[in-house]
Amino acid sequence: MTKERVVVALGGNAILSKDASAKAQQKAVMKTSESLVEFVKNDQDLIITHGNGPQVGNLLLQQAAANSKKNPALPLDTCGAMTQGSIGYWFQNAMKEVLLKNGINKQVVTLVTQTIVDKNDPAFSNPSKPIGPFYDKGELNQLRQEHPDWTIVEDSGRGYRRAVPSPKPVEINEYPAIEAISNLGVIPIVAGGGGIPVVKDGNRLIGQEAVIDKDFGASKIAQLVKADKLFILTSVGGVFYNFGKPNQKEIFDVTADEIQKHIDNHEFAKGSMMPKVQAAVAFVKASGKPAVIGALDDVKEIIAGNKGTVIHK
Numbered sequence: 001m002t003k004e005r006v007v008v009a010l011g012g013n014a015i016l017s018k019d020a021s022a023k024a025q026q027k028a029v030m031k032t033s034e035s036l037v038e039f040v041k042n043d044q045d046l047i048i049t050h051g052n053g054p055q056v057g058n059l060l061l062q063q064a065a066a067n068s069k070k071n072p073a074l075p076l077d078t079c080g081a082m083t084q085g086s087i088g089y090w091f092q093n094a095m096k097e098v099l100l101k102n103g104i105n106k107q108v109v110t111l112v113t114q115t116i117v118d119k120n121d122p123a124f125s126n127p128s129k130p131i132g133p134f135y136d137k138g139e140l141n142q143l144r145q146e147h148p149d150w151t152i153v154e155d156s157g158r159g160y161r162r163a164v165p166s167p168k169p170v171e172i173n174e175y176p177a178i179e180a181i182s183n184l185g186v187i188p189i190v191a192g193g194g195g196i197p198v199v200k201d202g203n204r205l206i207g208q209e210a211v212i213d214k215d216f217g218a219s220k221i222a223q224l225v226k227a228d229k230l231f232i233l234t235s236v237g238g239v240f241y242n243f244g245k246p247n248q249k250e251i252f253d254v255t256a257d258e259i260q261k262h263i264d265n266h267e268f269a270k271g272s273m274m275p276k277v278q279a280a281v282a283f284v285k286a287s288g289k290p291a292v293i294g295a296l297d298d299v300k301e302i303i304a305g306n307k308g309t310v311i312h313k
């Protein structure tokens, strides 16, 4: 029997808590790797993808703060590539350490990944993806004065953040390489931050000032590499109807067609759960294979089929 191939999308809590120092993020990545190793122990071929919203926004601010003729600020697409490298570096080492601790000798590699988007995507004129640090209401006036060009949005009840355009992935430029790496039994870390957004101009790829949603990036990769399952791991145990209300109800098992009705009714929070459910449904509809949304801390139970929301055909 051939091994199952699984794509895992990691949310913010997998990398960053409140402390944005490299040391604290590496500690979080180590804890995350302790969970991820369960897929390998379960004999599944793992492909890892992750977010970069806080990191790419922080890096952009650092670029602006140091900007000078001799040391010019680098643009957002390049910052996206830099975060794929830095976060990938943390995961490569943490995964390798945890694998060895479990007696598994496997290579882990990070691939700088570009996601092709449509240059006419309406998202380019409607910045919606929150990046970088959170600001409180009291900081808003000063922020708007200092950065009149920024779009600032409220982020899911957690505070205010700068938002940048977030076009939808059309294709993952390096997907044949991702498939080849996975076929070798190597664990690839790919499409960090959804992939660097690029548009095609003949044979050239032109980087865009945008950040892709990593859940949509993960869904696209899972479709292209013919994954058997897509796991979207976050901080909540599963998807709820009426989330946060007295009548909230966790969903354990649902068809893509059924949950699509709730998407169409705008029942999920725009900046948090909606993209996860949409990305999961897109994978299920394209592949006929299941997607699971659940908590990073529950990986063992999710693999056993006891926790998480399973969306299927």
Ligand SMILES: Nc1ncnc2c1ncn2[C@@H]1O[C@H](COP(=O)(O)OP(=O)(O)O)[C@@H](O)[C@H]1O
Pocket (backbone or CB within 6 Å): 010, 011, 012, 013, 051, 233, 234, 235, 236, 238, 239, 240, 241, 242, 243, 267, 268, 269, 271, 272, 273
């Ligand atoms: N319908 C819902 N069901 C479950 N969680 C929801 C729902 N609506 C909003 N949420 C919130 O979405 C959060 C996950 O989204 P987010 O924090 O953006 O994910 P990540 O950073 O892991 O990608 C949960 O922690 C929860 O507070």
Ligand SMILES: NC(=O)OP(=O)(O)O
Pocket (backbone or CB within 6 Å): 011, 012, 050, 051, 052, 053, 054, 130, 192, 193, 194, 211, 212, 213, 214, 215
């Ligand atoms: N690119 C992206 O979706 O990052 P976050 O999940 O960290 O917001």
